[in-house]
Amino acid sequence: MSDPDITLYRLQACPFCERVVRKLEEYDLDYRSRFVEPMHSDRNVVKRISGKRTVPAVVDDTTGVTMSESANIVDYLDRTYGGEGSDTSRASSAQSSDGGEA
Amino acid sequence: MPMGLDFEVVEFPDVDHPTAGEQAPDFERPLVTAEYWEDRALSALTAEGPVLLLFHTMDGAFPTTYMWNEIRDREWGQSEDDLTVVGLSVSSPYEHKTTIAERGIEDTGYRLFSDPQNGVAERYSIDHSLDGMAGVSEPRPAAFLLDDERVIQYAWVAAEWPQFPDYDEIEAAIDDL
Numbered sequence: 001m002s003d004p005d006i007t008l009y010r011l012q013a014c015p016f017c018e019r020v021v022r023k024l025e026e027y028d029l030d031y032r033s034r035f036v037e038p039m040h041s042d043r044n045v046v047k048r049i050s051g052k053r054t055v056p057a058v059v060d061d062t063t064g065v066t067m068s069e070s071a072n073i074v075d076y077l078d079r080t081y082g083g084e085g086s087d088t089s090r091a092s093s094a095q096s097s098d099g100g101e102a
Numbered sequence: 103m104p105m106g107l108d109f110e111v112v113e114f115p116d117v118d119h120p121t122a123g124e125q126a127p128d129f130e131r132p133l134v135t136a137e138y139w140e141d142r143a144l145s146a147l148t149a150e151g152p153v154l155l156l157f158h159t160m161d162g163a164f165p166t167t168y169m170w171n172e173i174r175d176r177e178w179g180q181s182e183d184d185l186t187v188v189g190l191s192v193s194s195p196y197e198h199k200t201t202i203a204e205r206g207i208e209d210t211g212y213r214l215f216s217d218p219q220n221g222v223a224e225r226y227s228i229d230h231s232l233d234g235m236a237g238v239s240e241p242r243p244a245a246f247l248l249d250d251e252r253v254i255q256y257a258w259v260a261a262e263w264p265q266f267p268d269y270d271e272i273e274a275a276i277d278d279l
Contacts, residue, residue, distance in 0.1 A: 009138070034138040035195065042199075045137035 005061040006031035009046050011038060014102045016070040017056040023074050027081040054101035070100035112233075112263040114242060119227045119259045126155070126252045127225045131215045133188070134198035136208035139216070148252045152279050153186045154178065154272070155248060157223060157241035161193035161201045165243065165264050170205040172269055173212070178276060180210050185276060190215040190222060192240045228259050243267065247275050255279065 008024065008031050010017035024031050036043045036055060043053040050057040050068045057068045063080060067073050120126055126144070133142035147153050156173075158166045170189070179185035189212065193201070198214040215222070223229035223241035231239045245267045247256040256275035258267055 032140055034140045035132070036138050037196075037199065 004030040004032045007034060007059045007061075008032070009034050009036055009049070009055050009057040009059075011036060011055045011102055014055060016100050016102050019070045019100070020056045020058065020073050020077075023077045027077060029077075029081060056101070068101060072100075111265075114230065114261055114263060117227045117259070119244070119257070120246070120254055121257050122254050124254055126246055126248050126254050127222075128252065129222045129225065131190070131217050131222065132195050134195045134202065134214045134216060136199070136202050139195040139198070142215075144248075145252060147186050147188065148248050148250055151184075151186060151250055152255075153188060153248045153252075154276070155246045156187070156189045156267070157226070157228060157244040158189055158191050159243065159264075160191050160240055161197040165266065166191065166201070167205070169243075169266065170201065170207060170212070174205060174207050174210060176269065176273065177210075178273070179212070185279070187212045188215060189213075190217055190241065192216075192218050192220050192238070194218060230263075245272055247272065247279075249279070 006024065006029055008017070008020060010033055012035055036046055040053045043055070046055060046057050047053045049059055050066050052068050054068050056070055056073060057066070058073050059066045065076065067076055128143060128145045130141055130143040132139045144153070144155065156169070158169055160166065173187065179187040187210070191214065193216060195216045198216055201214065202208055202212070217223070220229050220239045220241065226241070226244070228242045228244050229239050230242055242263070243260040243265060245256070245258045246254055249255055255278070256272065258271070
């Protein structure tokens with residue numbers, strides 16, 4: 001039994017996190033969930049991996065990508081696992097920010 | 103009435119719990135660290151080496167506080183490549199995080215399984231209903247020392263309530279691994 005390549009840092013009852021979960025399920029991706037605290041100050045693990053304390057955050061070991069903000073993550077998952085037009089090389093440079101974090 | 107302490111210790115009935123030499127039942131539950139929780143199987147922990155699995159009463163109750171203080175001070179499993187120490191109670195992951203912080207075990211590697219529905223204790227035949235807390239059951243206090251194939255090297259299950267583990271006995275079993 002090996003650990004999944006994708007780790008999702010999430011907060012219970014966080015709609016932005018659920019948005020990412022829906023996308024992971026849509027592409028039938030194996031992932032593990034790590035739940036963190038509602039208090040931002042208690043989220044050092046997320047800060048350590050992504051540089052920010054916001055969730056959702058995703059670490060994808062297959063591509064070496066770490067990402068925050070649900071819009072960015074959904075976009076990344078679409079491009080990387082969405083079939084045609086997949087392009088992992090652009091994924092790590094995606095910086096567009098339209099919110100979608102908690 | 104005679105002078106002195108009159109108190110009742112509740113005796114538990116005999117049960118057919120797993121004993122030394124048997125393979126401990128596997129389970130998967132959220133496992134809580136100082137920073138996050140994620141689903142982990144007991145078998146994934148034993149695959150990396152011996153595991154001390156401690157069933158305890160709900161977080162906040164004094165036996166749980168005393169037990170973690172004692173184990174912390176005995177430094178079980180705190181050195182490298184040693185022993186994995188995990189607890190299990192019916193408390194939620196949020197309560198486990200508080201316990202980890204309040205017991206000062208953030209840096210010990212100790213982690214706590216959360217099993218609010220008490221299904222693991224049922225599988226180990228050590229569940230009991232709490233008098234005066236309607237609808238609430240939890241594990242009897244218990245300790246299982248497992249090797250890397252989940253075979254029980256040492257087992258203790260409380261015969262009365264409240265009752266604490268025999269720390270010296272467990273320590274001797276750890277030394278024998």
